[in-house]
Amino acid sequence: MNTPTPRLRISGLTVAFGGLTALDDVSFDVARGETFALIGPNGAGKTTVFNAVCGLVRRASGSIDIDGRPAPATPMALVGRGVSRTLQGLGLFDSMTVLENVLVPLGLGTAGGRSLGETDAILAATDQLAALGLAADAARPVASLPYPERKRVALARALVTQPQLLLLDEPAGGLGSDDITDLAAIVRGIAAAGCSVLVVEHHMDFVMSLADRIVVLDFGRVIASGTPAEVQADPRVEEAYLGVEPAA
Numbered sequence: 722m723n724t725p726t727p728r729l730r731i732s733g734l735t736v737a738f739g740g741l742t743a744l745d746d747v748s749f750d751v752a753r754g755e756t757f758a759l760i761g762p763n764g765a766g767k768t769t770v771f772n773a774v775c776g777l778v779r780r781a782s783g784s785i786d787i788d789g790r791p792a793p794a795t796p797m798a799l800v801g802r803g804v805s806r807t808l809q810g811l812g813l814f815d816s817m818t819v820l821e822n823v824l825v826p827l828g829l830g831t832a833g834g835r836s837l838g839e840t841d842a843i844l845a846a847t848d849q850l851a852a853l854g855l856a857a858d859a860a861r862p863v864a865s866l867p868y869p870e871r872k873r874v875a876l877a878r879a880l881v882t883q884p885q886l887l888l889l890d891e892p893a894g895g896l897g898s899d900d901i902t903d904l905a906a907i908v909r910g911i912a913a914a915g916c917s918v919l920v921v922e923h924h925m926d927f928v929m930s931l932a933d934r935i936v937v938l939d940f941g942r943v944i945a946s947g948t949p950a951e952v953q954a955d956p957r958v959e960e961a962y963l964g965v966e967p968a969a
């Protein structure tokens with residue numbers, strides 16, 4: 722039987738910054754419609770994986786394929802290949818309204834693989850804001866919104882291009898428990914619609930309740946992988962987070 726082509730395949734990825742090996746021979750696949758988490762202590766290399774997928778850092782070796790074809794070399798070309806990303810910080814344009822922020826990627830490229838005229842772009846952005854409960858905020862300066870709403874604007878901006886692979890960098894960071902519960906429901910809906918989600922997150926309850934599979938990085942290496950239950954039971958993970966030596 723043929724194995725389906727993964728949405729994202731990372732093979733033997735190594736990235737170095739001068740003398741620091743930030744990623745060392747990292748490999749994993751993300752299937753279509755899968756929610757996949759990358760976890761690990763601070764500095765483990767999680768964001769560098771995202772940056773490598775987006776063509777923002779140079780690979781020393783390894784390959785990155787999206788839907789069976791090499792990832793494009795530039796971030797702009799990624800949108801046309803169905804990839805979107807949120808940033809660890811919000812990365813919003815504070816001088817713009819909510820709607821203008823969500824329109825930015827539509828001005829750069831395509832939605833669902835096709836270019837949109839201005840009217841259709843505004844409709845798509847307005848629909849996306851409505852889907853995330855932000856319809857009433859469209860004309861407000863984004864800087865005037867509370868932090869959880871600004872996080873959702875950043876998510877709307879990533880979703881407006883109708884990605885097939887969504888990279889979420891610490892989406893729960895800075896949110897309270899009610900907002901995290903809402904976010905988990907939103908991410909489940911995104912995955913249920915067939916979009917693969919690769920999430921970097923420190924909030925463990927969120928990760929464990931959401932992810933189909935998890936890879937754990939430490940000092941740039943994969944130290945564990947599997948289902949949430951498998952990863953939680955792995956003594957190497959406890960060691961990486963807590964500095965506890967696994968029992969012999």
Ligand SMILES: Nc1ncnc2c1ncn2[C@@H]1O[C@H](COP(=O)(O)OP(=O)(O)OP(=O)(O)O)[C@@H](O)[C@H]1O
Binds near residue numbers: 741761763765768769
């Ligand atoms: N552009 C860069 N130049 C030099 N070193 C970098 C650069 N980007 C990342 N690093 C280093 O690479 C390592 C991995 O960083 P990265 O940001 O990927 O970790 P992370 O797992 O995302 O950490 P955190 O959870 O704190 O965000 C760290 O030691 C970091 O200091």
